[in-house]
Amino acid sequence: MTAKISVNNLPTKDRQHCCNCNLNSLCMAVSLDTREMSKLDEIIARGKPLSKGHQLTVQGDPFKCVFAIKTGSVKTVTTSCNGDAQITGFYFPGDLIGLNAIDSGICQDTVSALETTTVCQIQFEQLDDLSAQMPKLRRQILKTMSKDLCNEQHMLQLLANKNADQRIATFLLRLSNRFKARGFSESRFRLSMSRNEIGNYLGITVETVSRVLTRLQKNGYIKVENKEIDLINFKALLQLSQESE
Amino acid sequence: MTAKISVNNLPTKDRQHCCNCNLNSLCMAVSLDTREMSKLDEIIARGKPLSKGHQLTVQGDPFKCVFAIKTGSVKTVTTSCNGDAQITGFYFPGDLIGLNAIDSGICQDTVSALETTTVCQIQFEQLDDLSAQMPKLRRQILKTMSKDLCNEQHMLQLLANKNADQRIATFLLRLSNRFKARGFSESRFRLSMSRNEIGNYLGITVETVSRVLTRLQKNGYIKVENKEIDLINFKALLQLSQESE
DNA sequence: CGAGTCCTTGAAAGGTCTCAAGTCACGTGG
DNA sequence: CCACGTGACTTGAGACCTTTCAAGGACTCG
Incomplete structure (x- = not known):
């Protein structure tokens, strides 16, 4: 996990405020002026880093807070009454999670860290x-x-219409865009989630994920090195992801 | 389309206000007191009935309004750049649509009436x-x-995990619940959408929809008569919809 | 009443899953 | 620092479900 976020070079104390956070253009603070931002800042709590596998919220907990990811990444998992666990999203710095609990007042998913992760915590009532x-x-x-x-x-569209190759291509391109928006490389990145988690998210099995990645590599579209991914032929990936059935 | 909604018996003028609308317990007006409701009422416009197939909004239009369905039903369709049309939802009286356009300021889907439909229209800014x-x-x-x-x-979970039988069972039960919440029969209702639309929504082909409906009927779970559906064995349907793969 | 669309049913094809086995990467403890 | 064990990943072969293609029949609406 390359930490290119420049704010990490600031003294610890300064880092802790929205106005110094270089994610404020992605996060909720976007479009707020300095005074507004500091008012927002007052209701935000920053916790200790969450290590890999640890949980931020558990499905079924009473809803109190929303969270903004500062560094790292998380997955949200919804488990249905029959025990099937479905990953409903992966979240990266600047993303806000927990808003789907407003209606019921109950956390709708279990949020787990995919790697060491820090978050800002905000009481929803405030x-x-x-x-x-x-x-x-x-x-x-x-x-x-x-x-x-x-x-x-978009995910509904993907799951309803696309085959395995298209799902993976779309997934990789979407990750690429999100990393790019955060100032990371759009062509080379590390997958913080496992093949199993990718498959669960995309509605295909681990084996299929593996086969597709191998196939895309053989086609020269990407280069795979364990968790490290290089996107080589963007145009081909885009075309693949947009192909009609 | 049985119009059991009692408000239809009121004089036309009275019908036109939230305080007299028997959907106000489902709609946005829920939990508002009389004065608040009348303030909300002031910014709501009521249009002429929309006949089957006509469009309320077109994907790509500038976003101005949200809509509450009063009678009838609509589908929301998102067309991707390659031309694939995906139905992302079916909406019934009391449902509010258009909120997904807030971020971009552009209507994200084309909303079409599945039958004669009336709506309340609300300027989002107001x-x-x-x-x-x-x-x-x-x-x-x-x-x-x-x-x-x-x-x-829930739809993601359905599309990622469930087979055709489970998708249809889940779909029928979900419709049943929604009709029940609106005071209609939970066990017998009319599908305002075509088999094609059901299949598109559930990520399966028309032929599969047809085969599954026939199969569920042969099992005695449901009775199918063209667009009319009877749910006979709720327990079996529920079990089917919740089965693990 | 006729045209067109929607729906149903069948048979073959194809893609993904399942099951199985082997390989590889990584963290732990010696 | 290396050996080891465990879990993650890859690869193969066969099975299964859904799709595709095709055709007949039913319903709807002008």
């Missing part, structure tokens, strides 16, 4: 109160949820 | 302004979006 006074913050929360809805609709 | 003054309304909007997120996560 955030909601603050949003009454700050239209831009209110709008930002709505935008976040709206974007989440769109992302899930 | 709704947002009103929500600043009315915490309960603000919370209700968030709840709606949160519930939408959860619904889509």
Whole structure:
């Protein structure tokens, strides 16, 4: 996990505030002015780093907080009554999670760290109160949820229509875009999730994930080295991901 | 399309207001007091009925309004750049649609009436302004979006894990629950969507939809008569829908 | 009442899954 | 620092489910 985020070079104390966080353009703080940002800052708690495999929330817990990922990555897992566990998302720095619990008041998924991860924690009630006074913050929360809805609709489209190759190509390109937006390399990155987790997320088996990665590598579209992925032929990947059935 | 909604018996004028609408317990107005409801009422426009096949919004249009379904039903269709059309949802009286456009400011899907449909139309900007003054309304909007997120996560689970029989069983039970919540029969209802639309929504082909319906009927779980569906053995359907792979 | 669409049913093809075995990477403890 | 063990990953072969292609029949709407 290459830590290119420049804020990591700041003294510890300064790092702890939104106004110094270089994720504030991705995060909820986007579009807030300095004073607003510091008001938001007051209701944010920063915890100790979460190590790999540890859980931020457990499905069924009462809903109190939303979380913004600062460094690292997490997965959200929903377990249905029959015991099937489904990964519903992977989240990276700047992403906000927990908003799907507002309706029921109960955490809808178990959030686990895929690697060492730090988060900002925000009491939802306080955030909601603050949003009454700050239209831009209110709008930002709505935008976040709206974007989440769109992302899930893209996943529906993927799961309903695409074959295994297209799913993997789409998955890799989407990761690439998200890393790019965070200032990381768009062509070379490390998968913090296992093949099993990728397969679960994409609705295919581990074996199929492995076979497809091998196939894409043989085609010269990508280079795979364990968890390290190089995207070599973006155009081909894009074409593959968009192909009609 | 049995119109059992008692409000239809009221004089036309009275029907046009949230306070008289018997959907207000399902819709955004839930939890608002009389004065709040009338303020909400002021920013709502009611249009002429939309006949089958006609479109409420077109994907790509600028986002201005959200809509609450009053009577009838609609589908939301997202067309990807390669031309594949994916149905992302079916909506019934009391449902609110359009919130997924907040982030981009562009309508994310084409909304088409599955039958004659009436809607309430709300300018989003006005709704947002009103929500600043009315915490309960603000919370209700968030709840709606949160519930939408959860619904889509259930769909992800369905598409990633379930076979055709389980998908259809789950689909029918979910419809049943939604009709029940609206005061309609939970065991007998009319599908306003075609087999093709069901298949598209569930990620299977028309032929498979048809075969599964026939199979469920042969098992005595349901009775199919064209668009009319009777759920006969709820227990078996529930068990089927929850089976692990 | 006729045209067109929707729905159903059958048979063959194809893609993914399952099961199985072997390889590889990584963390632990000696 | 190396050996070892465990879990993750890869690869193969056969089975199974859904799709595809095709055709007939039913329903709907002008």
